[in-house]
Amino acid sequence: MTLTQTNLIPPHVKRIFLTGGAGFIGSHVLDLLADTGVGITVYDNLSNGRLEYINRHLSKQNIRFLKGDILDRELLVEEIKNHELVWHLAANTDIINSHDYPARDLEDGIVGTFNILDAMRRSGVRDMIFASSGAVYGNLAAEEPVTEAIGPILPVSTYGAGKAASEALISSFCHVYGLRAWIYRFGNVIGARMTHGVIFDFLARLKKDPSRLVVHGDGRQEKNYFLVEECLDGMLYGFRQVPMTEDQPCDVFNLGTSTITRVVDIARTVLDEMGLISSPIVIEGTKKAWPGDQPRVHFRVDKFAVLGWTSRLDSDQSVRIAVRRMLNKPGSEAWVL
Ligand SMILES: NC(=O)c1ccc[n+]([C@@H]2O[C@H](COP(=O)([O-])OP(=O)(O)OC[C@H]3O[C@@H](n4cnc5c(N)ncnc54)[C@H](O)[C@@H]3O)[C@@H](O)[C@H]2O)c1
Incomplete structure (x- = not known):
């Protein structure tokens, strides 16, 4: 398929303000959209993002990188104007270390989001795509798959609290x-x-010590995994196809697959792809690997399916492809949407 703006983004969107655009998901937004001609301002403080992820796009006329912090409200007001869409991905994603620095989720999560909304209000930018998380569900999603309608929403981590707020x-x-x-x-x-x-952790552990793979927790962890290009495809599908109205100007959608992968199966896949299948998997620890951990997350994706979008791959398939990509194995490159 030829990449054109109209396949992906409605024609009224000429410029996108992409917060967190130098990070994992944000850099894939650039891979997807940089050649469509749509203007993109990448706004990132590089606390976790890397310029090397996006460098190849920065010489393109329609792409602009701005090193900025979402805590800088005045800079946001100045820079956010003249965009038709804010795609808000910036957040603290170091969930484990939130335990020692809970203020990061308050600042980069809640205050940062407030600043962006305030800047949008003051500069007349109307539309936002927001990256929330199954972390908002806390223990509600531990056993039975939950829909967007479940409540009360009581997160078990400051990261989840930041998203819910x-x-x-x-x-x-x-x-x-x-x-x-x-x-x-x-x-x-x-x-x-x-x-x-x-996946990142398992690969790092095995590179250090290939003789065994330690899995923290009780080994019962299971979650839904899906590829980054499916995530972008889903977000853009909703933006194009699901209209917001005066009565309902915003809505929330679970985005992922209806399937899950058990942590031990991820461990086996990583060992297999690294050619280490004879190295034992050692399960060490308690049910929660760290304070705020959500070892089991199950959610339903029916709401978005009824609206016409489902992922192409299941969770296990996605895990294998992601492991291969992290190992730079051939044949696992991203597909063109
Ligand atoms: N990756 C996942 O599995 C997942 C799951 C649920 C939700 N999310 C959400 O998706 C978004 C993107 O996640 P990701 O996996 O690409 O993580 P990431 O850490 O790679 O990307 C986040 C980016 O935000 C930037 N950033 C952080 N604080 C900032 C600040 N104060 N000002 C400006 N930039 C700042 C970082 O430098 C980084 O480039 C995040 O909001 C995350 O919470 C991700």
């Missing part, structure tokens, strides 16, 4: 100031260039 702020700004928002609660997004997560 951001969702609430976004909803209120939509209703009070006429903004529109598409909020997506992701499953685990995986692919090349991951900087955290279970």
Whole structure:
């Protein structure tokens, strides 16, 4: 398929303000859209993003990189104007270390989202795509798959609290100031260039000590995993196809696959792809690998399926492809949507 703006983004969107655009998911947004001609301002403080992920796009006329912080409200007001869409991905994603620095989720999560909404309101930018997370569900999603309608929403990590509070702020700004928002609660997004997560950790551990693979927790962890290009495809599908109205100016969608992968199966896949299948898997620890951990996350994706979008691959297939990509194995490159 030829990449054109109209396949992917509605024609009224000429410029996108992409927060967190130098990170794992954000850099894939550039891979997908940089050649369509749509203007993209990448706004990132490089706390976790890397310029090497996006360097090849930065000489293109339609792409602009701005090193900036979402805590800098005045810079946001100055820079966000003249965009038709804010794609808000910037957040603290170091969930484990949130335990020692909970203020990061308050700042990069809640205050940062408030600043962006305020800048949108003040500069007349109306539309937002927001990256939320299954982390908002806390223990509700531990056994039975949950829908977007379940509550009360009581997260078990400050990261999840940051996402839940951001969702609430976004909803209120939509209703009070006429903004529109598409909020997506992701499953685990995986692919090349991951900087955290279970696949990243297993690969790092095995590179250090290939003789065994230690799995932290009780080994019962299971979550839904899906590829980063599917995540982008889903977000853009909703933005194009699901209209927001005056009565309902924002909505929330679980985004992922309806399937899950057990942590021991991820461990086996990583060992297999590294040619280490005889190395034993050693399960060490307790049910929660760290405070705030959600070892089991199950959610339903029916709401988005009814609207016409489902992932192409299941969770196990996605895990194998992501492991191969992290190992730079041939035949696992991203497909063109
Ligand atoms: N990867 C997943 O599995 C997953 C799952 C659920 C939700 N999400 C959400 O998707 C978004 C993108 O995640 P990712 O996996 O690409 O993570 P990432 O850490 O690679 O990307 C986040 C980017 O935000 C930037 N950033 C952080 N704080 C900032 C600040 N104060 N100002 C400006 N930039 C800042 C970082 O430098 C980084 O480039 C995040 O909001 C994350 O919470 C990701």
